[in-house]
Amino acid sequence: MRVMIKFIIQAAIFAFFTSVVHADSHSEEKAETEQKTVNSKKLKNSEERMNKVIALQEKREVLKKLNIAWAAYKNNEYQVAVDQWQELATEGNNVARFFLGLMHSQGQGFDQDDVEAANWYTLAADEGYIPAQWRLAILHYHGSGVPQDYKKALDLYTTVAQSGDPYAQKMIGTMYSNGLGVQQDRIKAHMWFQISAENGMALALKEQEELAAEMALDEVALANSMAIKCLETNFLECDY
DSSP states (O other), X not given: OHHHHHHHHHHHHXXXXXXXXXXXXXXXXXXXXXXXXXXXXXXXXXXXXXXXXXXXXXXXXXXXXXXXXXXXXXXXXHHHHHHHHHHHHHTTOHHHHHHHHHHHHHTSSSXXXXXXXXXXXXXHHTTTOHHHHHHHHHHHHHTSSSOOOHHHXXXXXHHHHTTTOHHHHHHHHHHHHHTSSSOOOHHHHHHHHHHHHHTTOHHHHHHHHHHHTTSOHHHHHHHHHHHHHHHHTTTSOOOO
């Protein structure tokens, strides 16, 4: 009996120590896993911080070059401006692309060349750069450096107008009023003239008043309500 009791006690002690060792081993594995996770997060955070530092430094370098170019441009030091903008433009900077287009268009630092201007504007416009879209719309409207294309001009003007540009808004009114690139529509023309005028374009107000004199009262009323709705919906609802 004593032997049996001794055996049972020894077995219990062995089971206890086995469970303790197993628990300790499990705890060590868990701690090791947790440490690896912590180290991985630290590494990831470190890489993210480093990437942010690099991006910030690159942004500062770009801004520095843009400022140098702009200062040179204002002082008519066109070659200095071109050197800075050319480098940035080839790296994909849309501000630089726009200014190179502008300089080609105005014959500043280059022979006047609307074809080359359109090429630079297009690169920036395709990436949604509003000033380049605005200038490219003008070229398509007049057929300068590109084939005259009223529909393309209207599409570009519309994108720019939706950003709040009163000149583009006025031009859309002109195109609807004269049926350029779109079916003639005096109500829509009046609407866009009104939107432009409310944004400070005096010439749009003059054209709106002249157009209203040729329209029925109910047409003017509809155009006015459409202008209000168009602005209230941030240009999402600008149609009948």
